[in-house]
Amino acid sequence: MSATARSSSEIIEVGPLQILPDEHLARADGRVLVLSIRELRLLTELGRRADRIMPREELFRLVWGREMRSGDRSVDVYVRKLRVKLEEALPGWRFIHTHFGFGYRLAAESTGRSQLDHTTATTE
Amino acid sequence: MSATARSSSEIIEVGPLQILPDEHLARADGRVLVLSIRELRLLTELGRRADRIMPREELFRLVWGREMRSGDRSVDVYVRKLRVKLEEALPGWRFIHTHFGFGYRLAAESTGRSQLDHTTATTE
DNA sequence: ACAGCTTCTTCACATCCTCGTCACGACTCG
DNA sequence: CGAGTCGTGACGAGGATGTGAAGAAGCTGT
Numbered sequence: 300m301s302a303t304a305r306s307s308s309e310i311i312e313v314g315p316l317q318i319l320p321d322e323h324l325a326r327a328d329g330r331v332l333v334l335s336i337r338e339l340r341l342l343t344e345l346g347r348r349a350d351r352i353m354p355r356e357e358l359f360r361l362v363w364g365r366e367m368r369s370g371d372r373s374v375d376v377y378v379r380k381l382r383v384k385l386e387e388a389l390p391g392w393r394f395i396h397t398h399f400g401f402g403y404r405l406a407a408e409s410t411g412r413s414q415l416d417h418t419t420a421t422t423e
Numbered sequence: 424m425s426a427t428a429r430s431s432s433e434i435i436e437v438g439p440l441q442i443l444p445d446e447h448l449a450r451a452d453g454r455v456l457v458l459s460i461r462e463l464r465l466l467t468e469l470g471r472r473a474d475r476i477m478p479r480e481e482l483f484r485l486v487w488g489r490e491m492r493s494g495d496r497s498v499d500v501y502v503r504k505l506r507v508k509l510e511e512a513l514p515g516w517r518f519i520h521t522h523f524g525f526g527y528r529l530a531a532e533s534t535g536r537s538q539l540d541h542t543t544a545t546t547e
Numbered sequence: 548a549c550a551g552c553t554t555c556t557t558c559a560c561a562t563c564c565t566c567g568t569c570a571c572g573a574c575t576c577g
Numbered sequence: 578c579g580a581g582t583c584g585t586g587a588c589g590a591g592g593a594t595g596t597g598a599a600g601a602a603g604c605t606g607t
Contacts, residue, residue: 335554350455352447373556375594382595399564399593400460401447459565497567499583506584523575523582 314407327388438531
């Protein structure tokens with residue numbers, strides 16, 4: 300279980316979130332999440348390094364494939380888009396955490412309330 | 424959850440507290456502590472010299488990178504900020520100890536109560 | 548090529564966070 | 578008790594991030 304699991308279809312799990320880069324999709328408690336390419340790539344790169352703080356510059360390099368121009372807010376904007384979709388799909392969870400001055404970190408964190416019964420919905 | 428062991432990074436452990444300077448974060452019983460740059464740097468320098476009394480002037484030099492002007496209270500203020508966050512994350516523990524007229528010392532010390540789920544035996 | 552739709556990028560503005568500093572009260576030690 | 582030291586809350590400036598919107602660019606089917 301680790302990076303470079305090309306052939307055997309990489310599966311990244313972060314709490315109730317499942318990312319399948321090779322399938323071009325992600326799942327929330329089994330339900331398919333509708334993400335655009337950029338969104339999925341960003342989520343994937345964050346997921347591959349779950350629990351670690353990723354600098355914007357590195358995320359940009361990984362997702363966009365080129366150097367980030369200083370002042371570019373693309374990463375922030377896409378983090379926003381992902382947050383909206385994740386919140387919508389899994390209310391009561393927080394995934395993308397901001398680390399001021401550095402970047403973002405992906406980690407499943409239950410807000411504790413309003414999410415007492417999200418056990419179902421596996422398979423659709 | 425993939426650990427993504429990116430060892431070779433410095434890891435400082437002080438009781439239930441874990442400081443990872445290169446990851447830009449610290450953990451309390453595994454949970455991520457949200458610290459600002461200055462806070463983490465100060466905690467790191469204290470951690471690197473755990474159990475030793477650190478004069479304010481030296482801490483300031485290490486963290487701020489310049490000489491401390493006499494009367495500057497920055498170190499005290501940041502010690503305070505760290506104490507608040509540490510107490511919040513690990514109630515029942517005390518980490519930063521004041522040495523009147525000298526400076527501060529980092530050391531994990533259980534206060535003895537409200538620490539019922541910690542596989543105690545924490546020497547004392 | 549065209550219309551209709553989605554995605555990408557960039558802006559502008561709003562909001563939040565950090566930092567350094569101050570003021571005042573509590574504390575310590577001689 | 579007195580002087581110096583430390584704890585603590587608050588504040589403003591500057592910078593970083595959140596957020597909504599608009600136009601550009603790309604995609605699909607006809």
